Amino acid sequence: MANRLEDTETGQFWLLPVHIGYHWMLVIIDPLRDTCYWLDPIRLPPRNGIKSLMAMAFDYYNTSKNRQPKEITWKSIKQSTTIESLKRFCRAVVEVFGAHYLRSPNVDDVARLLHIGERRGFPGMLGSLDCMHWKWKNCPTAWGGQYAGRSGSPTIILEAVADYDIWIWNAYFGLPGSNNDLNVLEASHLFANLAEGIAPPANFVIKGKEYNMSYYLADGIYPKLSTLVQIIHDPHHPKNKLFAMKQEPCRKDVECAFGILQSRFVIIAGLARLWNKKVLHDIMTSCIIMHNMIIEDERDINASIEERVEVPSLEV
Structure with a gap:
């Protein structure tokens, strides 16, 4: 010292x-x-x-x-100094590191994600898609109904894609909690590059047939698109059962990412206590950036790809 x-x-x-x-x-x-x-x-x-x-x-x-x-x-x-320091810190993290750690997958990223997806039994998969809600304790009263989520309390929605390494891609934060996942998907920029024809190439083969459009795993609320593969509810056929068994651990990547994000940064695990929505956006975004920093530092690209198995809950 x-x-x-x-x-x-x-x-x-x-x-x-x-x-x-x-x-x-x-x-x-x-x-x-x-x-x-x-x-x-x-x-x-x-x-x-x-x-x-x-x-x-x-x-x-x-x-x-x-x-x-x-x-x-x-x-x-003092508390006022602490809050002001938090605001400046989060804004600085976003401005300095946002371009790299919040980027869309480039050519090398897509190639690596396609390789991981193929090794896990899903050629063409880039990751899993889902949303989480952050409760907003100090939401202005006039906005209370607009931001009221499923729990009845005001929330702000984060949509994100996570891969096998729990890296968070395409984070989109800010829509009121009264929206469902479909509304968030429509408002987000997830498929913007694909719609403009500037997305990195994603070529893969399934049963001898070539495809050039990657996809994400999602739950049943999302529409049936070529870029989204949903779960099969109540599968009966052996093939459907096998697909559901293989898909479930892969689809849980994004839920695992949300859990790790909240465990690492207590500020987003609890209630959002600030008034300014732009500041809350900076806080969430900076936490995602620092989460991806940790993933980049700790992951081993050469490590073998293991299939995640959900641990059964204990019955008492």
Whole structure:
């Protein structure tokens, strides 16, 4: 910590453990002003151990810079400052990284997704499509009916496509919760490139017949299109049963992606508490970008493709 302070003249962010594993405190150090700004999730003041650690780091820094030691000033980060920082952070993430991590699949991406789909038994599949709802606690009263979702509470809808790696493609966020998945699909840009004839080529063969249009797996509410393959409800024929058994794990990719997204970023797992819809859009979009960053860093492209099996629920 002292060495890092010695090498910089600007503020630094530190996450310091109060109780390791479940309680951490954010401390922003400003060495030039001998000031520490702190933020605790349960609003506890810094403990003596953290203050002593900061004092030793500042003493080392002042000695290395030949500065006269001063008493450290501790200032709490207010809620308004935290919210404003969140807004600026999310906007910066979207502006800097959005072009890469929110892109539509390019030629190389499509080729890799087609290969994965073929290995999983679905040649031509690019991923699975579905929607999730984010409850909006502070929805303006005048918009309450428009945004009321299936639960009766105001929600905002996210439509997304996820692949085998749980990478989220074609994220579309912002429609009121009163819309169903069909309305969201019509408003989204999922098939925009395909309609304009600029989508990357997607050539594959099924039973000796060549196709040039890829597809997504979806549930039964979506229309019967050549670009959407729905589930088979209550299959009886052996072929239909086999298809449904193979399709279900692949279709669950997007639901798995939504679950991982919410577990990683608690802010979208709980209620949306801000008023401005544009800010909520930045928050959701930045979370998706950081989710894809994690996927890009952790995935092994050369790993074998395994079939996911749904774990049966335990009966008590």
